[in-house]
Every structure is written in C-alpha cells, then in structure tokens.
Amino acid sequence: MDPKIEMQVDPNEDTEWNDILRAHGIIPQKEPDPTEELEELLQEAVQKQHENRLEGKDLDELEALEDEEDEDFLEEYKQKRLAEIAELTKKSKFGSVYPITKPEYKKEITDASNESFIFLHMTLSSNQQSRLLSAIMQRIAPKFAEIKFCEIPANRAVENYPDANCPTILIYYKGDLVQQYITLTQLGGSGATIKDIEKALVGAQAVKDDDKRLEINQQDEDLAESRMLRFAKKSIRSSAKDDEDDDFFD
Helix, strand or coil, X not given: CCCCCCCCCCCCCCCHHHHHXXXXXXCCCCCCCHHHHHHHHHHHXXXXXXXXXXXXXXXXXXXXXXXXXXXXXXXXXXXXXXXHHHHHHHHCCCXXXXXXXXXHHHHHHHHHHHXXXXXXXXXCCCCHHHHHHHHHHHHHCCCCCCCEEEEEEHHHHCCCCCHHHCCEEEEXXXXXXXXXXXXXXXXXXXXXXXXXXXXXXXXXXXCCCCCCCCHHHHHHHHHHHHHHHHHHHHHHHHHHHHHHHHHHHC
C-alpha cells in the first residue's frame, strides 16, 4: 500500500482546492473580509444614492436636467411629481385659521381629523406666547392648506383650564391625538419662529421633512446657492491672481 502523504493546507487561501474542501466540510468556511464587506456596503450606498438622485426635486429642477438624464427615467419622476401635486391640490381645501366653539369640537376637530391633519391652538388672549403662535399660524396656514388650523379659547374648551398651560397645541389625525405641546417651551418659547412650528408639523408627520415649502429647506437651498457663489467668486479671484503672477514672470 502507498503511504499517505500529509498535505499542509492554509484554510485562509483562496484556491480551487480549498473551495472543494470547504464544500465538503473538511475545512471551515473562510471568514468574510471586513474590508470587502465595507466596500460592498459603500458600493450599495453609492448605487442607492445614484438611483434616488432625483428624489425631492420639483418639476422646475427636473426640467433643468433634461440634457443630463435618461428621458424615460426623467419622465417617470415628472409623472410622480405631477401625481403628488395633484394629490396635494385635492387636499388643499383650507388655507386659513378657523375659530371654533366647544359644541363644534367633535365635528370640526375629532371627526374632521379623519380627512386631514388638524392643528388646534388652545389660546389665552392675554398670553404673549399665544399671541405669537396666532401670528405664526396666520402665516403658515395658507402655505400648508391641506392642514386645518383651528383656534379655541382654552377656558371655553376645558372649564378652569390653567392659564399657565397656554398656549396648548393639539395635533389630531385619524381621530387620534398624535402630538401635543403645553406652552411653546419645546418650540422656542417666546422666541418661537415659523421654523419651530413647522418642526412640530414634521414631528407629527403632517408634513414630510423634505417638503420644499418648509423654511428650513428653503434656507438650506439658499445657503447652498450662497456657498456656490462664494466658491465661484473665490475661483475667479484665484484665477485672476494666477494670471497676474504669470504676467509678472513673462
């Protein structure tokens, strides 16, 4: 009989022989390379970012990409935006701040929330934060006309309601109270702005965080444009300086 020859096998090597041994359970499966895993994850992230590159762009922005994007791919997103606009237009039936009374509460708030988000301000006319919130609501109600903004004096809604709890914000949807704020402490206090109240709408999912109407998104776009202009001016100055240096040495 031929003597058996013992072979040394490195289980970490990527060879065809090792693949056969692994398939038969003779050597353990090779541990995944963390670097390869990371590269795969990064590649997936890049691919996903590329596939979703048109998300959040409005019709004007999509029109501007006609020479850069595949026509069918671009048209798909245009139709998606048109459908979103049509749906939003259908829902946009409010646009003002509506005063309500206690007898109207169930119909105008609880029941109405089955059709749309309701933003209710329980007010106190002598309270500084209540007056501030009322002013902000007058500004944002026309912008988010698919949301019903309402006001009711707190002591008429709830007997003996504490003045210290005013203003109180209640956000309803589908018959449920989905968000509430007692005073504006969590929303900027006496320094609350439109942006702070919009954050409350986003937090309640009444508005998507990438909605172009949000002030924070408009500010981000303005900031990006400002940075781009500053970069362009800096590049022009740098180019001009290089030209001057070249002239000096000629």
